[in-house]
Amino acid sequence: MGEFDLIARYFTRPVRPGGGVALGVGDDCALLAPAPGMQLAVSCDMLVEGRHFFADVDPAHLGHKALAVNLSDLAACGARPLAFTLALALPRVDELWLQAFAGGLLRLADEHGCALVGGDTTAGPLNICITVFGEVPAGQALLRSGARAGDDIWVSGTLGDARLALEALQGRVQVPAGMLAAARARLETPTPRVALGLQLRGIATSALDVSDGLLGDLGHILRASGVGAEIDVDEVSKLIAASALSTGDRGHFDTELLRQCTLAGGDDYELAFTAPPARREAVARAAAAAATPVARIGRIRAEPGLRLVDAQGRALAGRYASFDHFAG
Incomplete structure (x- = not known):
């Protein structure tokens, strides 16, 4: 041929x-x-x-x-x-x-x-x-440069499932067969959140898709907007449970693996976006109209830098590097 x-x-x-x-x-x-x-x-x-x-x-x-x-x-x-x-x-x-x-x-x-x-x-x-x-x-595109201090930080869907599948397929972690099948589906057939993106016009102050890892990608918004952020790590870590992990399976993995998958795992193709607290009901309506769940995971701060905290607001140490094709 x-x-x-x-x-x-x-x-x-x-x-x-x-x-x-x-x-x-x-x-x-x-x-x-x-x-x-x-x-x-x-x-x-x-x-x-x-x-x-x-x-x-x-x-x-x-x-x-x-x-x-x-x-x-x-x-x-x-x-x-x-x-x-x-x-x-x-x-x-x-x-x-x-x-x-x-x-x-x-x-x-x-x-x-x-x-x-x-x-x-x-x-x-x-x-x-x-x-x-x-x-x-014209003039309604969602950009990375509009986040403002005090804005909520949101993500759509679930995070970390694709990274979990990659870890399992490369032999670094053992995952039950059913769980691996669900996670691999997220790796190989991601859902583009087009409907949500359309609904967020006029509501979100900034947005991007999570392709290389939440923290690394969120950094693009922070740099473009000239702001910092505070992220609730425990809230983010819960997001993997909606897809590849059931509540009963969570104990199969240690906390650090869950954090690596959800904070730094790539190939999620969910949307991360910011919006003022006064628009929380509007965000909820947009998510419902797009039939896409969203979760509030942090807030934009005026001070530069990205601060990670637990559910009690205590600062956490740890380096969660997102994917970079040319990183050494």
Whole structure:
């Protein structure tokens, strides 16, 4: 099968009327048509075999995740998905693999009305690069730079499950089979919180998605906003229990492992955001409208730096380093 046959068979689809796309796959460029008064939100993420995913990953899950991590960036901006491009390097043409990969990719695309409008294919080590395009009303995008002293800090969903799966798959911790299956699902098929991001426009003062670890990612908000923060570590550690761990299983792991997973674990793709205390009811309504649970885990402080405290407000020591591709 040649390159253009591959594209035609697995990745070419008709343009959906009214979806913000004027021209899709087939020309040198796609043409997007955002609605009047809207700004384009653009993000790009790359997944590399051996770095971002295991070689034996289900290709349908890989297709899902490749798009999900990009949709998560749109969610953090409060943008509605429009379209995406796919650049795909393949070591060989494996039609069964391609069918499953395309299936996982395009099912998620259809869920969010996000059209595949172009890209590139080449021979080489397995590498997936997606650029996603969304739209957001001018001046309403959620940014990292708006947090203010006194704001609450919130996160969506659960944290740490993906890190727990990684620890188990790499043999550093023993996890019961059922628990591992639940945690691995969070690692391989994350849920982009697009609906919540849309609901938080006009409520959140800042936002980002948690991709490399809560504390490391939250640091981006603190630097961009020129503020500090205080985080309730015990409250954060509870968040892993909603997915991979039941209450009865919590004793299977020590406290430090739970803290490492929830504070520094990557691949969660939840939203971390800030909002004034006066908007707590508005946050609750937004979460309910998006059918997404949220938890309040701390507060923004005027003093620079990130302070970790326990449930009694006592300061905690400890270094919880988030993922960095080029860290030594």
